[in-house]
Amino acid sequence: MRVTNSMISRNSVANMQNSLSRLAGTQEQLSTSRSMLRLSDKPENVSRLQAVKGSLSYLEQYKKNVDDGISYMELTDSSMQTLNNILEQAAEMAVQGANETYSSDDRKTLAEQIDKMIDEVLDLANSSLGGKYIYAGTDNITAAFKRDGDRIIYTGNFDGINREVLSGDSYRIDSPGVTTGYQIDVLNGTNMVDVTQRPNTLGNTGIFTLNYDGVNYSFDPQTTLDGVTPASLIDPATIDTTTVPGTLIVTGGDLVGLRIDVSGMIAGDEFKITINNKLGVFGHAEETAPGEYDVYNATTAATKDPADMGVFDMLFKFRDNLMNDDTAAIDASIDEINKANNQVLERRTGVGARYNHFEALQDQMNDIETKLTDNQDKLEGADMYKLSINYSEQQTTYQASLASSADIMKISLLNFLD
Numbered sequence: 001m002r003v004t005n006s007m008i009s010r011n012s013v014a015n016m017q018n019s020l021s022r023l024a025g026t027q028e029q030l031s032t033s034r035s036m037l038r039l040s041d042k043p044e045n046v047s048r049l050q051a052v053k054g055s056l057s058y059l060e061q062y063k064k065n066v067d068d069g070i071s072y073m074e075l076t077d078s079s080m081q082t083l084n085n086i087l088e089q090a091a092e093m094a095v096q097g098a099n100e101t102y103s104s105d106d107r108k109t110l111a112e113q114i115d116k117m118i119d120e121v122l123d124l125a126n127s128s129l130g131g132k133y134i135y136a137g138t139d140n141i142t143a144a145f146k147r148d149g150d151r152i153i154y155t156g157n158f159d160g161i162n163r164e165v166l167s168g169d170s171y172r173i174d175s176p177g178v179t180t181g182y183q184i185d186v187l188n189g190t191n192m193v194d195v196t197q198r199p200n201t202l203g204n205t206g207i208f209t210l211n212y213d214g215v216n217y218s219f220d221p222q223t224t225l226d227g228v229t230p231a232s233l234i235d236p237a238t239i240d241t242t243t244v245p246g247t248l249i250v251t252g253g254d255l256v257g258l259r260i261d262v263s264g265m266i267a268g269d270e271f272k273i274t275i276n277n278k279l280g281v282f283g284h285a286e287e288t289a290p291g292e293y294d295v296y297n298a299t300t301a302a303t304k305d306p307a308d309m310g311v312f313d314m315l316f317k318f319r320d321n322l323m324n325d326d327t328a329a330i331d332a333s334i335d336e337i338n339k340a341n342n343q344v345l346e347r348r349t350g351v352g353a354r355y356n357h358f359e360a361l362q363d364q365m366n367d368i369e370t371k372l373t374d375n376q377d378k379l380e381g382a383d384m385y386k387l388s389i390n391y392s393e394q395q396t397t398y399q400a401s402l403a404s405s406a407d408i409m410k411i412s413l414l415n416f417l418d
Helices: 005-032 043-098 104-125 311-323 327-380 384-408
Strands: 145-147 151-154 162-164 170-172 181-188 194-197 205-212 247-250 259-261 270-276 286-289 292-297
Touching: 043 104, 043 162, 043 311, 043 327, 104 145, 104 311, 170 327, 181 194, 292 311, 311 327
Parallel strands: none
Antiparallel strands: 145 151, 151 292, 162 170, 181 270, 194 259, 205 270, 247 259, 286 292
């Protein structure tokens, strides 16, 4: 085969282009610290890499949810700590007011201070984080608590604030400002059921779904108040349907004493019923108009069940006792205020437990993220030491090809005139 100058020129240029292409590829890997810049670079790793990246993406959102939950609970705990301090101060004032050395005017002065404390508690009830009121349920765009003279009104809802974390589990991050004792949500149907009597024990709580097929009533699923953990609340064998026509009476189990008016139910109706006798941070609320609840109302305070009395009830009652110069009632207020303080402490303990849980989840997620990132680096990361050596070798090869090609290209027409 006859080798011509043009053939040598074309081959030299082609070889230089190949050397330059390899050099550029190595340089790109060095600058990005990645050996897998395109799916075609390591096709055998594509599926595994996509799975790792997908897991990291989900994990990033879960971490945001946990961080948000921790911030929510930190503010909740801080507000409850301040509330505890206020109630402790009120208890000290009750001790002072019960002292016979105090005059009627002294007690009226204390009453004025307690009235100002009620406004402080109201401000705590309207604590907000990022424009969201933490004790207003999911209807948290506007302040849920307001005072109208000797009346405290709640206008939020009773839905919990939840955040999804690892394994798709969802946990509640807020603490209810007030509770009603029960809540009924229609899942299917138009008629409504009603709870005519709650369990006798405040600790008896839970969520169940009431179904009616036209003949029998069922109560599944049944969970604790977190809406996730299974619970045994109602055994159909303990349901009395004959004593009061149209009413289901629970005669045994955790919700003994519960009565449900089902006279309007028809086949196919389904209701989610939440029983939550435990007082909210600020007490109990009674619906007086659609979407409006009385937390405290001076006109109905005397008829309120003592088990439903919360922070506002105790403070208003203490203030009135001071104004009335009733030393015996003031002395009784000491225990009542301490009771309210204990109720808040109980809620605060629950927040602390969930806070610790979220901190543990945070540590777990950081550990998982580290392992996934390490796995991702193994799949697409570059061996910088090896690449540096390759780059030096390829650069030397390219420079040598340039030099040799330049020497060959020196041949011209004058070389053939000898």
